[in-house]
Amino acid sequence: MERFDIAVIGTGPAGLEAAITAKVRNKSVLLLGSKGSSDKVEKAHSIQNYLGLPNIPGDKMAQTFLDHAASMGVEITEDKVNAVYSMGSYFALQCHGGDYEASSVIVAAGMSAMKPFPGEMENLGRGVSYCATCDAALYKGKTAIILAYSAADEEEAEFLAERAEKVFYLPQYEYAGNLGGNIEVHDGIKATSIEMADGQAVLNAESDTFKADGIFILREQIAPSQLVPGLTMDGNHIKVDRSMATNIKGLFACGDITGTPYQYIKAAGEGNVAALSAVSYLNELKKN
Numbered sequence: 001m002e003r004f005d006i007a008v009i010g011t012g013p014a015g016l017e018a019a020i021t022a023k024v025r026n027k028s029v030l031l032l033g034s035k036g037s038s039d040k041v042e043k044a045h046s047i048q049n050y051l052g053l054p055n056i057p058g059d060k061m062a063q064t065f066l067d068h069a070a071s072m073g074v075e076i077t078e079d080k081v082n083a084v085y086s087m088g089s090y091f092a093l094q095c096h097g098g099d100y101e102a103s104s105v106i107v108a109a110g111m112s113a114m115k116p117f118p119g120e121m122e123n124l125g126r127g128v129s130y131c132a133t134c135d136a137a138l139y140k141g142k143t144a145i146i147l148a149y150s151a152a153d154e155e156e157a158e159f160l161a162e163r164a165e166k167v168f169y170l171p172q173y174e175y176a177g178n179l180g181g182n183i184e185v186h187d188g189i190k191a192t193s194i195e196m197a198d199g200q201a202v203l204n205a206e207s208d209t210f211k212a213d214g215i216f217i218l219r220e221q222i223a224p225s226q227l228v229p230g231l232t233m234d235g236n237h238i239k240v241d242r243s244m245a246t247n248i249k250g251l252f253a254c255g256d257i258t259g260t261p262y263q264y265i266k267a268a269g270e271g272n273v274a275a276l277s278a279v280s281y282l283n284e285l286k287k288n
Contacts, residue, residue, distance in 0.1 A: 105252070
C-alpha cells in the first residue's frame with residue numbers, strides 16, 4: 001500500500017491551503033473530502049475580509065480555491081473518513097472507499113452542527129457504526145437500520161442489502177429514490193435516541209421504535225473525538241497549540257474544527273501553519 005507523506009481531511013479553505021503548502025514543499029499529499037469544496041463557503045452571499053479577494057461571492061471564492069489547488073497538481077480523493085488510527089510511525093485511515101496510510105495527518109474537516117443522539121457515543125462499536133459498506137460483511141442474514149442524511153447514502157443501503165436479511169432505511173432528507181426489495185423505507189421519521197436492549201440495537205423515534213442487529217448513522221461528518229481515538233478535545237473543538245499540533249504526535253488540525261473565530265482567512269492561515277508543521281515533523285522522522 002502506498003504511504004503518503006501527508007493526508008489532509010477536508011476540502012474547505014483550511015484543507016486546500018494545507019494541501020497546497022504541502023505540495024509546494026514537495027510532499028506527497030492525499031486530500032480527502034468533497035470535490036465541491038465547502039458548502040459553508042459556496043453558500044456565502046459575499047465575503048468582505050479575505051485579503052486580495054474583496055467583495056467576492058462565496059461560490060466564486062470556492063471555485064477560486066479549487067482552481068488554485070488544481071493548478072498546483074493537488075487532486076481530491078472524494079471519500080468519507082470513518083477513523084484515523086495512530087500506528088506509531090504512521091497513520092492508518094479507514095474510509096468508505098478503502099484504507100490509506102500516511103506518515104502525518106492534518107484534520108481540517110470543519111465543524112458540524114449535528115449533535116450525537118443520546119446513547120450514540122455509548123454504543124459506538126457495540127451496535128452503532130458510521131460505515132455500512134465497511135461492516136456489510138458482518139450483517140449476512142441479519143437486520144440493520146440506516147439513518148441517512150444524503151441521497152448518496154442510497155447506494156450504501158443497496159450494498160448492505162445484498163448481504164443483510166432486511167434494512168430499515170430512514171432518510172433524514174427529501175427522499176425521492178426508489179429503494180425496494182429487502183430495503184424498507186420509512187420517510188419522515190425523526191430519531192430521538194439510541195439504546196441496546198436484549199442484544200438488539202434500538203432506534204427510538206418520535207412516532208415509532210425500530211429494532212435491528214445494528215444501526216448505521218451516515219452523517220457527512222463524524223465527531224472529532226470519535227474520528228481519532230485518544231484525541232484531546234477543548235469542548236467541541238480539537239485542542240491544538242500554535243503550531244496546530246494535537247496531543248497525538250504527527251497529527252495536526254486547522255480551521256473551524258480548532259475553534260473560533262470561524263473565518264475563512266483564519267482557516268486558510270491555520271492550514272498553512274499545519275502543513276509547515278507537518279513538514280517539520282516529517283523531517284524529524286527522517287533523522288531518527
